Amino acid sequence: MNAIVYLRISQDRAGLQAGVERQREACLRRCEERGWAVLAVEQDNDVSAAGKRKRPGFEAMLAAVKGGRVRYVVAWSLDRLQRNRRDELRLYEAAKDYGVTLALVNGPELDFTTATGRLVADQLGSLARYEIELKSDRQVAAQAQAARKGLRSGGRRPFGYEQDGVTVREAEAELIRGGYRSLLAGESLGSIARDWNEAGLHSGQTRYAEGHKGEPSEWRRDSVRVVLLNPRNVGLRAYRGEVVADAAWPPIVDSATFEAVKAVLTNPARTHRVTSAQRLLSGVAVCGLCGATVHAGGTTRPGVANYRCSGSTGHFARMAEPVDAYVVEHVIGRLSMPDARELTVRDSHPDLATLRSEQHGIRERLEQLVTAFTDGVLTAEQLRVGTERLRARDAEIDAQLADAGRVDVLGELVNAEDVRAVWDGLSGARQRRVVDILMKVTIYPPGRGTRTFRPESVGIEWKGAR
Ligand SMILES: [Zn+2]
Structure with a gap:
């Protein structure tokens, strides 16, 4: 009698990893007690129940069922087993077709070859789904309410503020103010990103790429843009892209500066790319x-930059230096x-x-x-x-x-x-x-x-x- 063990954990935060170990031990103990040979232990980690990401462990478990290789699927509980209505039905169909029993450590054994087993499984499945939806509804309602009060509703520490989201972290705030000044002075987002990276204050995000996992993420043009456009910096609370209240935290910059930067960054005509080939009067004169x-380029002698009219090449080409x-x-x-x-x-x-x-x-x-x-x-x-x-x-x-x-x-x-x-x-x-x-x-x-x-x-x- 072959069994497959399936483990899932919705968030891989500290302490919850221990949870998956406990699930594993309990499931393996069940197999041992019943004398089932464990074909495989499949596991999905750090995958939210409400998310849309693939669950490779779940898919592998389902494939084993459909391959007729297992008689038992062992899991901690029904809500660990399934995530949404679609996956739930796929599993029930497969279990029914291949005469598989779902053995729940924290629940009944559901023999899908019987009508009773199918009924109980359906009911438990609906209940699990209901709980997931309820939890999500509550979270959304709580977030909207917090937003209307100008409060933060959890999440990663915002750049420029302490973990409480209210106390200004002065070293980062100074960097943000400098970013606004630089942008208005004509600097590119890329050069601000370089400044911030050189200052050694990172975005607070960590990298996912293999070989760099967990390392602090470097600033890039787009992440700097997101920070500068965030109404949080002028003491406003935004929710789903709309400003909904004055925030409970103090501003980092004044609103004139913020509005000016917003105008620059959201201007559709902003195609301005500073290249090293540009000279003092490129695009200015x-x-x-x-x-x-006037633009620079079109040298007549190597190493000597020229200014030329961008309207007509016949108008002039003259040495830029003097x-x-x-x-x-x-x-x-x-x-x-x-x-x-x-x-x-x-x-x-x-x-x-x-x-x-x-x-x-x-x-x-x-x-x-x-x-x-x-x-x-x-x-x-x-x-x-x-x-x-x-x-x-x-x-x-x-x-x-x-x-x-x-x-x-x-x-x-x-x-x-x-x-x-x-x-x-x-x-x-x-x-x-x-x-x-x-x-x-x-x-x-x-x-x-x-x-x-x-x-x-x-x-x-x-x-x-x-
Ligand atoms: Zn001209």
Whole structure:
């Protein structure tokens, strides 16, 4: 008489592993008492009853039943044996077809060759399922209630806070604030991830990959993005993607900064990728002939970078180095002036809430226009005219929202003893952002046959404090 033992544990947290060992011992003892030969012990671990993940142990056990290799399936209890209605039915069908008995250590022996056995099994199965559903209902209700009160409802420790979810963990909070500042200063998510990894503070998640299991997970672009977009950092409680209450914990950043970062990260036009091939004025300066942006590349001599018009290759190609040096001297000169601090003072503080609600309205209107077009109410031309103005205003609002970060970009420079030293220490992305805030740079063709740099071939127009 062959038996197969099946063990399952729903969560592999400390202490529960001991539970599976106890299940195993009890099941093996049952086999021994009855004189059943144990064909195999199948086990599924760390698999939630409500989850959708495969259970390789369960499948192997079912295959053994269907292969006619076993007469008994031994398990701790019915709810350890089955997980959902579908698996439950598969097991009952197989047990019935192959005349298998389910022997439960913590319950009856169900002989599926008899009608009584089948009836009892069905009833027990329904009860187990009912309990699973009830538990899940209770959990969902408890979570929703906690959310409405602004409380946390368990889970992993949030980055920036202690395990209680309320006390700020200052070292991590400082890193998060730095992340917001860097992003508004034009840094990429990737470079923020590098900063955070270098600081040695990890995401709190552990890796699953074979050979790295259990090691702390490194920050990546997407995980940094998730942290920066989390309303938790401004002291708001979100539930299923919606902010539902003021949170019970203190904020890490102010809402102006948060909204500005949100505008930057959720802007669909954000395709901005900083590559090492970029130079100071890439995408910042414009062509003096056509107004298109200028990009770097297309070297005529090895090792010498050029600026070119992105609109037409015929407009110009000129050495980038002297143009950069000329612009940098102007930037440092301006930021070293006694009144440089005034650059960070804005006369009008944008009302972020109003801007966001206006933007929301614009996006709804855009959707309505597209619907009207697809319904045949509008012509393509009408759609184009209708959306153009809205899109322009939408982009304007994005810029204003992102501008809330202006103080942070220039602040470090205008307060420096040695502006040049601070400038030299900035990343390329951040230098580009500073230039972009301060001035409009226009690049003209260098002039025929000239080998010297002529200042009049580069136009600098100060943007001034807003
Ligand atoms: Zn051009």
